[in-house]
Amino acid sequence: MERPRHQGMAKNTYMRWRLPLVCLLWEVAMIVLFGVFVRFSPEADAHWEEEKHEMNLTSDMENDFYFRYPSFQDVHVMIFVGFGFLMTFLKRYGFGAVGFNFLLAAFGIQWALLMQGWFHSFKSGKILIGVENLINADFCVGSVCIAFGAILGKTSPIQLLVMTLFQVTLFAVNEYILLNLLHVKDAGGSMTIHTFGAYFGLTVTRILYRPNLEQSKDKQGSVYHSDLFAMIGTLYLWMYWPSFNSAISDHGDAQHRAAINTYCSLAACVLTTMAFSSMLQKKGKLDMVHIQNATLAGGVAVGTSAEMMLTPYGSLIVGFICGIVSTVGYVYLTPFLESKLHIQDTCGIHNLHAMPGLIGGIVGAITAAAATEDVYGKEGFIKAFDFTGMYQTRTPSVQGGFQAAGIVVSLLMAFAGGAIVG
C-alpha cells in the first residue's frame, strides 16, 4: 500500500532535478570542508580528560557544555519551531513556511559553522567546534529566517538556498567586523542578527517587487487554526528569548542578568502592544497579527544591552517603547512601505526586527557609554566590556561610539548584501 501523499510545496517542474542536485552537491561540499577543517574543541574532545588535569579542573561541571547547553536547546527551538510556526499564519503557506524554514536552517547551520569557525575558532589550521559554535550557527541562521519572513511566498527553494549561502557569508563578515575589529558587544544580536537580517531581507524583497502579487492577496488570508499555530511560534520565541539573549554571554552574573533583563522587557512589551493594538483598531478589537509579532519586539531591543547593567526598570522602558513602535509600524508603516516604497514585507519584519533591532543597537550604545566602575565594580567593569589587552584603555564613551559604529556597519552590509543577492 502506498502511503498517502499530500503535496503542499512549490510545484515547479524544473525543481525535479535542480533542487536535488543543489542539495546533494552542497552537502558533499560541506562534508569535504568539514573533513578538511572541522574538529572538536578541547572541551568536546576525548583528550579533555587529560586537559582537565593540566588546567587543574576538579569537576566535569566546568565543561562549557553545562553552562550553555540548556540555552542552546532553547535557541534551537526558537529557530526551528519559533520562526517556522510564526510564519504559518498565512492560509496557504503554512506547511511551506515550516518546511522551507527547516531546509534553509539545516543547510545554513553547516555553512555558518564553517564561516564563523574560520573567523573565530580557527587554530593551527582547524576549526575547533563546541556548544558555543552551535549556538552561534543557530544565531546566524536566525538572521536568515528573519529575512525569509520578508520574502515568504515569493521565492523558490533554490533561490532560498542561494540567499542563505550569501547571507550566512555576509553575516559572518559583518559579525567579524563588529566583534573583532570594532570590539563591540552584541551578545543577543540586536545589530548582527536583527538589524542586519531584517534590512537584508527588506532590500531583497524590494528588488523582487512584483506588482501582480497584489492579486494573490487571498492567499495571504489567515484562518482560525493558522492563528493558533502561529501563536505556538510566538510563544516559544517569547518564552525562550531570555535564553537567546543570555546564551553566549560570559559565565555567571552576565548570563543571569541577561535573562532577567530580557524577561522584564518582554513582559512590558506585551502590555503596550495590547494597548496600541486595541487603540488603533476600529471598535477596539485586538489584532492577532500584532499579538503574534509586536509582543516580541522587547526581546529584540535588549539584544545588545541585556548582559549589561541595563537594570530591570531600564528593560521595562525599552519594552514599553518597542511594543508601541512595533504595533504602530504594523498599522501605518507596513502599508506605506508597500504602496510608496514597493517593499512587500510579508511578515512585517520591519516592525518586529528592523526597528527594534536599531533601537536595540542604540540602547546598547547608550548603556555602554553610561557604564561606570561604580555600577559594575572594578573587576566586573573590565570583564563586562573585555577591556583587556589592546582595549585596556578604552573608556565607556569610546565604547559607546564604537557600538554606534556597529549599527552603521550592519546597516551598510545589509543594504549592500541584499542588493547583490536580490
Place this chain on the structure above:
Amino acid sequence: MERPRHQGMAKNTYMRWRLPLVCLLWEVAMIVLFGVFVRFSPEADAHWEEEKHEMNLTSDMENDFYFRYPSFQDVHVMIFVGFGFLMTFLKRYGFGAVGFNFLLAAFGIQWALLMQGWFHSFKSGKILIGVENLINADFCVGSVCIAFGAILGKTSPIQLLVMTLFQVTLFAVNEYILLNLLHVKDAGGSMTIHTFGAYFGLTVTRILYRPNLEQSKDKQGSVYHSDLFAMIGTLYLWMYWPSFNSAISDHGDAQHRAAINTYCSLAACVLTTMAFSSMLQKKGKLDMVHIQNATLAGGVAVGTSAEMMLTPYGSLIVGFICGIVSTVGYVYLTPFLESKLHIQDTCGIHNLHAMPGLIGGIVGAITAAAATEDVYGKEGFIKAFDFTGMYQTRTPSVQGGFQAAGIVVSLLMAFAGGAIVG
C-alpha cells in the same frame, strides 16, 4: 498592502479606550515602582566578580542561575503554553484563551516581582531579583491562570486585569503567612498556588453566576483540532511538572527528589484517569476532557511533599488516588456544582486544582509529621525542614500541624479574596 486581520477577541466598543488606558497606566506605574525598588540580586549584578572572591567561590557554576534556569524555562512554558493551550479545547474561545492568558500573565509577573519582592527579597530599601524571583513570579501568575480557567468566557480583558492585580496581591500575602509566619514548606505550591488559586476562581465564578450562560452552551463545544491543541497544553504541563515541583527546592538532593516523586505520581495518575474515564462513560469510551485534565492531578497533589522523602511508591499512591478523584469530579461533581451551587466551572478547575491541591496539602502535612532523623539523616532532616534559628526546636508533628494550618489559611484567603474581587 494591508495585512489580513482576523479578529477573534472581545468586541466591546468601550474597550477601545479603556483597555489601552489601563494597560498603559499600569505599565507606567510598573516602570516607576521598578525604578524605585528593583535591582539585581548579587548573583546577577556585575559586582559578583568581586563577591566571588569574598565568598571563596571557585566556579561560576555556583551561581544560582545554573541551579534553577532550566527549571525556570520549563515553568515558563507551563504558564504560557501549558495553561494557554489547555484552555483552547473550547471551539470559540481558542485564541482568546491563549491571548488573554498571555496578557494577564505578562502583567501579573511584573506585579508579582514587586509584591513577592517586598515580602521576601527586600534589603536596605531595594528588591533584589534573581532567577528564583522569576520562578516565583511565574508561580504566582500560575495561580491566576488557574482562576482564569473557572471564569473563561465570562469576563472582559479589563476585568481580568483587575482580578490579576488583586489575586497577585493576595497570593503574596497568603504566601508570606504560610512560608514566613507559619514556616510551612510548599515548594510546588499545592496550597499557595493550586488550593488558593482554584478556590479564589471558584468564588469569583460563583458571584459572576449568569443563568443565561446556559444558552450559549454551543460555544463551549469542542472540535477535533481544538482537542489536539488542548493536548499540547496538557502534555507540556504533564512533562514539565517535575520541573515545577523542583524549581525552588533546595539545591542538590531536594531538587533531585522532587523531580522523581512528581514523575512517579504523574505516571500513576494517567492510568487511573484512563481507567475511571472509561468506566464511567457509556460504552467505555475515553473522554478527552478527562485525559486533558485529570492526568495532571498527580502533579498538583505532590506539590507540597515532592521535595520531602515521600518515596516513589508514596508518589504512586498519591497519583493513583488523584486520578480517580479528579475524573469522578468531572463526571459527577462539576454538574452538581453548576446545577445546585450555581458555580459554573468552565475548565473544571475544581477537579484539577482545588481537590488535588487540598489532597496535596494534606499529604504534605502527613509526610512532614512522619519525618524522622532516621529517614532524612541528621543534617538532611534539619536542611529539609529548615529547622534552624527560631525553629530549631520544632518537631515533625508540630510541623505537620502548621502545614495543616497552612491549608486552612489558604482556603480562607481564597474565599475572602474571591468574594471581594467577584
Place this chain on the structure above:
Amino acid sequence: MERPRHQGMAKNTYMRWRLPLVCLLWEVAMIVLFGVFVRFSPEADAHWEEEKHEMNLTSDMENDFYFRYPSFQDVHVMIFVGFGFLMTFLKRYGFGAVGFNFLLAAFGIQWALLMQGWFHSFKSGKILIGVENLINADFCVGSVCIAFGAILGKTSPIQLLVMTLFQVTLFAVNEYILLNLLHVKDAGGSMTIHTFGAYFGLTVTRILYRPNLEQSKDKQGSVYHSDLFAMIGTLYLWMYWPSFNSAISDHGDAQHRAAINTYCSLAACVLTTMAFSSMLQKKGKLDMVHIQNATLAGGVAVGTSAEMMLTPYGSLIVGFICGIVSTVGYVYLTPFLESKLHIQDTCGIHNLHAMPGLIGGIVGAITAAAATEDVYGKEGFIKAFDFTGMYQTRTPSVQGGFQAAGIVVSLLMAFAGGAIVG
C-alpha cells in the same frame, strides 16, 4: 451543566470493564512492587547532605541531577510530544495516537523503572533510582512508541498495554545482554532502542496482518492541519535528538561530543531527504511524509557512535547516507513490504528506525574498532570505552566485534519477542 464530550477513541463496548480493570490492577501491582523495591538513589536521598562530606564534594552542583536533568526533560518531550504528534498525520487517528501513546508511555515508564532497576540499579535488595533511571525508562518506552508506529490503528488499548509489558521486559533483557554481558557501548540506543523496537513492531504487525485493512485506506488520508501537527512532532524530535544521544553519556566531553555529532548528522540528513524526496516524486514535489520522518534518520544512525570520536564530518557522512536510505525506503520499500511480505508498516518505522538503527549499530562498531589512543588520549581512551577491570585488556577491534554481536542479539531478540507477542 455537563461538559461537552468528544469521543475519538476506540469504541469497543467490551472495553468498559476490561480497560479499567487492567489499568487499576497493573497500577496496584506497580505500587506494591515499588513499595517493596524502589528507593531513592544516594544523590536523591536526604542523606546526601552527609554523603557529600564523606565524598569530599564541595558543591551541590556535583549532584548528577544537574548533569542530566535538562537532557532528561528534552527526552521526555521527545517521547510524549515528539512520538505522539509525529503519528497525528493520519486523519482519523490523530487524537488516538497522542492519547494511546500517552497511556502506554505512562504505564511503560513504571515497569521500565522496575525491570531496568533490577538489572542495573539493584543494591542490597533495593532499586535505587535517580535521574539517570528516569532517562533510561523514557528510552525504554521510546522503543515501545516506535513499535506502536507500526501497528497504529490495528490494536485495542488493552493489546497495546500487553505489548508494552512484554516489550519493556524484553528490552531490559536485551539491554542487559548488550551493556553488561557484551560490554557494548550504545548511549543513544541505535541497537537497544531503534533496531530492537522497530523489528519488534514489524514482527508484530506482520503477524497481525489483516488484508481487509486495505479497505479502510481512506482513514489513513492526511489533512492539512494534521500535517502541521505532525510537523510539531518531527521538529521536537529533530531539535532534541542531540539531548537524546548525549543524555546518559559520561559527564564532560562525552556528553558535549555526542550533542555536536548528532547536531551535524541531523543537519546533513535534512538536505539529502529533501533532495531524494524531490527527485523521486513526479514533478519534483516534496513529500510531507518524507520530511516528517526521513529527516530524523540521521539522529537514529549516530545513536551508538555519537559519544565516540566520530568527528563532525563523520557525522555528516552518516546523516547524508541515512537521509537517502530512509527516503528511498519510503518510496520503494514500504509498498514492497506491504504487498510482498504482508507487513503493514503504518508509520514507516522500517525506514525511520529499523534501517537507520542497523546502520547506527554498524557505524558504532566501525568507530569503536577504529579507536586509537592517539585519537582519544590515554585516559580518554579508557574512559570512553570503560576498558577497566575485567575489560582492561580489550582492544578496539575486539570491542568492534562485540558491538557487531550486539546488533545481531538485538535483531534476534526483536524477532523472537515480536513473534511471541504477536
